[in-house]
Amino acid sequence: MAKDAVTMEKIVSLCKRRGFVFPSSEIYGGLASTYDYGHYGVLLKTNVKNAWWQSMVHGRDDIVALDAAILMHPRTWEASGHLDGFTDPLVQCLGECKRRFREDHLRETIEADGGDPDQTLQCPVCGGELSEPRNFNLMFATHMGPVAEEGSEIYLRPETAQGMFVDFKSVLQSSRKKPPFGIAQVGKSFRNEITPGNFVFRTREFEQMEMEFFVPPADAGEWYEYWKAERFGWYQDLGVRPDHLRLREHDAEELSHYSSATADVEYLFPFGWGELEGIANRGDFDLTQHAKFSGEKLDYVDPGNGERYMPYVIEPAAGADRAMVTFMVDAYDEEEIEGRERVLLRLHPRLAPVKSAVLPLLNKAGQPEKARAIYEELRAVMPAEFDTGGSIGKRYRRQDEIGTPWGITVDHQTMEDDTVTLRDRDSLEQTRIAADQIVGELAKKLASPWTSPKLA
Numbered sequence: 291m292a293k294d295a296v297t298m299e300k301i302v303s304l305c306k307r308r309g310f311v312f313p314s315s316e317i318y319g320g321l322a323s324t325y326d327y328g329h330y331g332v333l334l335k336t337n338v339k340n341a342w343w344q345s346m347v348h349g350r351d352d353i354v355a356l357d358a359a360i361l362m363h364p365r366t367w368e369a370s371g372h373l374d375g376f377t378d379p380l381v382q383c384l385g386e387c388k389r390r391f392r393e394d395h396l397r398e399t400i401e402a403d404g405g406d407p408d409q410t411l412q413c414p415v416c417g418g419e420l421s422e423p424r425n426f427n428l429m430f431a432t433h434m435g436p437v438a439e440e441g442s443e444i445y446l447r448p449e450t451a452q453g454m455f456v457d458f459k460s461v462l463q464s465s466r467k468k469p470p471f472g473i474a475q476v477g478k479s480f481r482n483e484i485t486p487g488n489f490v491f492r493t494r495e496f497e498q499m500e501m502e503f504f505v506p507p508a509d510a511g512e513w514y515e516y517w518k519a520e521r522f523g524w525y526q527d528l529g530v531r532p533d534h535l536r537l538r539e540h541d542a543e544e545l546s547h548y549s550s551a552t553a554d555v556e557y558l559f560p561f562g563w564g565e566l567e568g569i570a571n572r573g574d575f576d577l578t579q580h581a582k583f584s585g586e587k588l589d590y591v592d593p594g595n596g597e598r599y600m601p602y603v604i605e606p607a608a609g610a611d612r613a614m615v616t617f618m619v620d621a622y623d624e625e626e627i628e629g630r631e632r633v634l635l636r637l638h639p640r641l642a643p644v645k646s647a648v649l650p651l652l653n654k655a656g657q658p659e660k661a662r663a664i665y666e667e668l669r670a671v672m673p674a675e676f677d678t679g680g681s682i683g684k685r686y687r688r689q690d691e692i693g694t695p696w697g698i699t700v701d702h703q704t705m706e707d708d709t710v711t712l713r714d715r716d717s718l719e720q721t722r723i724a725a726d727q728i729v730g731e732l733a734k735k736l737a738s739p740w741t742s743p744k745l746a
């Protein structure tokens with residue numbers, strides 16, 4: 291495996307410098323581990339989510355979309371098991387620093403370093419003694435209405451999944467679908483994580499891309515295998531290098547209370563392997579629980595033969611922020627060109643926030659006007675930029691850093707023969723092309739298959 295130039299520090303710094311992602315509430319000193327997405331970050335994350343919608347909904351006919359409310363009836367969380375079971379074991383330093391840690395994370399780190407995970411733990415910061423573990427519920431609680439009284443407590447959803455189970459009946463009745471079929475949702479979830487970290491990898495507010503696929507029980511095993519392969523392939527199709535991806539099956543101890551089988555898609559980050567997405571066989575746990583707690587019948591009756599059954603659920607559950615940072619980490623590159631270093635994101639063109647930049651070589655002689663006309667034609671078809679500020683080298687470098695795959699330069703020759711230079715971000719190859727063919731040419735390139743040049 292070729293050595294990567296990337297580090298998390300470089301990604302964080304690029305994100306801040308170019309306005310992809312920056313610390314939230316910075317003028318007040320920031321709010322721990324919360325981030326705001328700036329212009330390019332919004333564009334990139336939107337492209338990630340659109341690629342997910344494309345593969346989950348638009349590209350097939352057995353999945354429908356949902357956008358459920360973040361605030362759900364509090365009984366939802368009793369039924370789902372989150373009120374009692376969505377906890378992490380928390381230990382606190384009794385020594386100097388008084389910091390809190392997840393006990394399971396501390397033991398995992400010791401094991402990864404070759405130590406005995408069952409040993410007595412010490413504070414990893416100051417070496418102090420640690421308290422006995424205490425279970426800590428990760429749901430954010432708040433109150434509905436003007437008075438915080440008994441019964442007014444509600445929760446910010448810790449996963450989008452429950453919306454699909456609670457709305458199962460409405461969707462079934464209105465969508466004319468029958469198992470096997472899925473409900474897909476993208477939206478914010480909230481978890482009061484004890485140890486957020488690694489930039490947007492683990493935060494307390496994040497976006498999930500989840501799909502619940504309802505199937506006849508006998509077919510669940512087959513669909514579980516299908517979705518594992520499908521989701522693993524999605525990251526590769528969008529350019530992530532296969533040698534940095536793996537699919538890891540959970541052993542019995544690691545399984546959630548609702549799951550009979552789970553596999554994680556993991557990526558090799560600079561800090562080690564990290565989970566991008568879990569694919570779980572949730573059986574009939576959720577629908578059975580919600581039927582019990584709500585008193586509604588949620589089983590499916592096959593109109594063909596009258597057979598009644600509670601569908602099983604296969605769930606691919608991904609994080610949009612984690613996926614975005616994965617695409618950035620995987621695409622990050624540095625190289626020296628004619629004695630000068632360039633930093634670039636070799637993003638799949640479909641994900642790149644801006645697809646092309648139109649740059650007049652000179653800020654005179656009709657070149658800016660010509661470049662602007664090409665830019666206006668292009669931006670009607672794909673996200674484009676027009677940049678006149680600074681030397682041409684500096685402008686190329688700005689585009690390389692945000693991953694723009696194509697640069698179009700208008701120069702003196704353009705004014706004579708109406709051709710422009712088309713520059714490729716990865717190969718740096720420059721070709722001459724008629725100005726009136728640019729839009730068609732780039733649309734063709736954008737639709738073409740792509741593999742990471744880092745694999746070459």
Ligand code: GAP
Binds near residue numbers: 495497608
């Ligand atoms: N409905 C199942 C579920 O929520 P999960 O493994 O807890 O499963 C799914 O979450 C995905 O959501 C994770 O694989 C990850 O990508 C993302 N995710 C979970 N917690 C997160 C956090 N604190 N910060 C960012 N992303 C998170």
